[in-house]
Amino acid sequence: AxxxxxxxxxxxxxxxxxxxxxxxxxxxHLKKSYGTHEVLKDVSFDVKRGQVLVLLGPSGSGKSTxxxxxxxxxxxxxxxxxxxxxxxxANNERAWRKLRTEIGMVFQSYDLFPNLxxxxxxxxxxxxxxxxxxxxxxxxxxxxxxxxxxxxxxxxYPRELSGGQKQRIAIVRALAMNPELMxxxxxxxxxxxxxxxxxxxxxLRLAKRHMTMIxxxxxxxxxxxxxxxxxFLENGVxxxxxxxxxxxxxxxxxxxxxxxESMA
Ligand code: ADP
Ligand code: MG
Numbered sequence: 001a002x003x004x005x006x007x008x009x010x011x012x013x014x015x016x017x018x019x020x021x022x023x024x025x026x027x028x029h030l031k032k033s034y035g036t037h038e039v040l041k042d043v044s045f046d047v048k049r050g051q052v053l054v055l056l057g058p059s060g061s062g063k064s065t066x067x068x069x070x071x072x073x074x075x076x077x078x079x080x081x082x083x084x085x086x087x088x089x090a091n092n093e094r095a096w097r098k099l100r101t102e103i104g105m106v107f108q109s110y111d112l113f114p115n116l117x118x119x120x121x122x123x124x125x126x127x128x129x130x131x132x133x134x135x136x137x138x139x140x141x142x143x144x145x146x147x148x149x150x151x152x153x154x155x156x157y158p159r160e161l162s163g164g165q166k167q168r169i170a171i172v173r174a175l176a177m178n179p180e181l182m183x184x185x186x187x188x189x190x191x192x193x194x195x196x197x198x199x200x201x202x203x204l205r206l207a208k209r210h211m212t213m214i215x216x217x218x219x220x221x222x223x224x225x226x227x228x229x230x231x232f233l234e235n236g237v238x239x240x241x242x243x244x245x246x247x248x249x250x251x252x253x254x255x256x257x258x259x260x261e262s263m264a
Contacts, residue, residue, distance in 0.1 A: 022085055024049045024212055025070070025181060031078035032065055032236075039065045040236045042079070047181070050210040054223045054244065057233035058259060063216045066233070067185045070214070071105050072096035084180070101129055104174030108186040110166040112158040112173070118145075119154045122173045130177065137176065144172045148202060164195025168202055175206075182206065184215045220263045224248050232256045 023046035032040040039062045047053050055063050068074045070081060072088070080087045083102070088095050112121050119141065126137040145151045148168045158166055167187055174182060184203065188196040200222045207213060207226050217223050223230070227244030232255070239253050251257045 021048075023047055023082075024051075024084060026082040027070070027079070028082065029079035030066070030069060030076060030081070032062075032069055032074060033077050038236060040069065043233075043236070043238060044079075045231060045238065045241060047212060047214060049180075049212050052207045052213045052215060052226050052228045054227035054230050055214060055216045055233060056223065056230060056256075056259065061233045062236040063233055064185055065236075067105070067183050067214065067216060070183060071100055071103055101125070101177055102179055103181045103183060104177055104179035105183040106167070106170045106174055106185070106187050108189045110158065110163065110170055112166055112170060114158050117155050117157055118150070118161075118169055121158070121169065122176050125173070125177050141172075141176060144175055148172055162195060163191045164198045167191065167195075167199045171199075171202060171206075180212060182211055182213045184213065184217070186216050186218065188217070188219060218263065220248075220260070232259070 025047040027043060027045050030040055030043040031038070043062075043066065045053075055066065057063055065074065069076055076090060080090075082088070083099055088099055112118075113124075116124070119138075122141045122144070123134065123137055126132050126140075127134050141154075142151065145154060148171075150165060150168060150172075153161060153165065153169070158169075161169065171182075171187070187203075188199050191199065196219065200219060203213070203215065204222070204226055213226075215223070215226060224244060227247070230240070230242060230244050230247035231238055232240040232247070232251070232253070234255055240247060240251065240256050242252070247256070248260070251260055
């Protein structure tokens with residue numbers, strides 16, 4: 001069933017595939033250019049529910065661009081994105097808005113609203129965008145804050161938090177939307193070393209709880225622990241895609257081998 005899922009074409013609900021086997025996300029022949037510069041060249045891959053896909057590649061290979069395309073933050077020049085069996089039409093802003101409520105995203109830079117408290121930052125999306133009752137959202141927020149041991153910072157402003165605390169709040173804020181997929185783009189890259197671990201441990205916990213995740217990271221030890229699948233990107237082309245174990249022990253290309261050596 002897995003192989004048929006990969007060849008199911010345009011996600012139009014092949015009845016032979018059970019919903020559990022069908023990919024949560026399918027990227028088909030994705031092309032992205034800035035002017036004449038082709039940044040993503042015919043990129044195709046699937047992500048199944050509960051899977052952690054780690055996206056590796058040298059700087060400038062197109063990792064961030066790919067992540068942004070998945071969330072409709074970039075216009076694409078070709079191909080399509082199929083989420084839960086439905087192609088998201090390029091020009092359907094409404095479909096993209098809905099998708100963005102189902103896909104959580106955390107970047108390298110802390111993107112908390114500086115003028116809002118931690119609680120307001122977390123409540124905003126669930127109450128204003130999803131229009132869920134505040135009481136229900138607050139209950140969930142309290143659970144999430146307790147889980148990351150930041151309950152006491154509920155009424156603090158982002159400037160009162162360390163970088164690691166801000167990133168954990170950014171993750172909590174994304175989780176409060178109950179996303180089906182989480183995208184992480186180098187979320188520890190601007191953190192002081194002593195704060196990196198607390199953020200990576202939170203991501204490892206999410207993975208253990210079967211959150212579906214696409215993770216861009218330069219933390220190789222973490223990547224090795226968290227990855228079900230590794231995808232190695234270079235110049236906008238997927239050079240390798242295999243299980244995490246296979247990738248880290250037997251990279252197939254010289255490029256990937258050199259990359260791993262440079263990161264060691
Ligand atoms: P990575 O995240 O793997 O380091 P990026 O996706 O950021 O790579 O960038 C891939 C390529 O796209 C790079 O050559 C970069 O210069 C180019 N690029 C990224 N964003 C833009 C942009 N907004 N305008 C023009 N070129 C861009
Ligand atoms: Mg990047």
